[in-house]
Amino acid sequence: MSTVTAPDDLRAQAASALLAxxxxxxxxxxxxAIGTLPLTLAALLFVGKLLSMYAFAHQSISAYVVDDFSASESAARGQEFLNWFEPYKAPFNVGTALAGAxxxxxxxxxxxxxxxxxxxxxxxSVRINLALVIERMGDAARADGDGATAAQLYGDALTVTTEMPEECxxxxxxxxxxxxxxxxxxSKDGLEDRLKQKQQEQEQEQPSDQEEQPQDQPEPQPSEDKLEELKDKLEQGTQERDQQQGGDEPGSGTDRPW
Structure with a gap:
């Protein structure tokens, strides 16, 4: 005979199955949750980095506009942390702030x-700003009287400018x-023209090698007639001194240096 399960037993079995x-x-x-935790953290980091990047960039630009170059540099350096997205922007903004200072x-x-x-x-944009900074370095060297360094810096800035891609x-x-x-x-055309003019001016101001280092001129050599005449005068002078010092006595003269 089959047994009939009591209702309480059925409820207990159902509850146990539900708990399991x-x-x-x-x-x-x-x-x-454990398996997706790295992805969740990465997503949060990605969003946080994007938000902070735009926040730091905005702070850097706002400070630069009001000539607060120290604050602009500080904000731009905040972009350097985990600089994965558009990595050129962090050093670009830092460099621009430093140039302002x-x-x-x-x-x-x-x-x-x-x-x-x-x-x-x-x-x-990077090449334009880089060329402008090097040009200002050339201006500073020129003001200090270092024309050779100024000409070299103008040439470097001109190279940076002329190597810009046509797509620019x-x-x-x-x-x-x-x-x-x-x-x-x-900006590019004006920068090129200005740099060429400055470089040309510096090269023209530099003295030539011959002016800087004049060659020593050889002393003129006396002719043979002059040498003979000088020799005769010296011999005559010696004879006169011997006669004055020794009189007519034989053997009274001595050899003396000239």
Whole structure:
């Protein structure tokens, strides 16, 4: 005979099965959460980095506009942490802030770093600012009276400018410029003309090698007639001195140095 399960036993079995099912679901959810934790953290980091990047960039630009170059540099350096997205922008903004503070060698180093990281149309704005910084370094050397260094720096700036890609003349490049109000083509052409003129002026001001280092002129040599005449006078003078000192006595004269 088959036995009939009591209702209480059925309820107990159902409750036990439900508890076991819940435990399985919780265990699955826990492992899913553990497995997706790296992705969740990465997503949060990605969003945080994007927000901070735009925040730091805005702070750097705002400070630069009001000539607070120290604050602009500080904000721009905040972009350097985990600099994965558009990596050229952090050193570009730092270099631009340093240039505003007249820390030109440091600015040049940062902009050259930015140029190494830039790709495509990104190089256009970097090259313009880098050339301007090097030009100002040349102006400083010229003011200090170091014409040779000034001419070299003007040449370096001109090289940076002339090596700009042709794509930098496009409308797309203008739209991506760090300063859309500044016409990139006009800036490039004006910079090239100015640098050529300054370099030419410095080269013209430099003295020639012959002026800087005059050659020693050889002393003129006396002719043979002059030598003979001088020799006769010396011999005559010696004879006169011997006669004055020794009189007519024989053997009274002595050899003396000239």
């Amino acid at each position: 099912s819940n435990r399985r679901r919780r265990r699955i959810r826990r492992w899913i 007249e820390r030109l060698p440091e600015a040049r180093a940062k902009l050259e770093e930015s140029l190494d990281l830039a790709t495509g149309l990104e190089v256009c 003349d496009s409308e797309e490049a203008q739209q991506q410029s760090s300063d859309p109000s500044r016409d990139m083509q006009d």
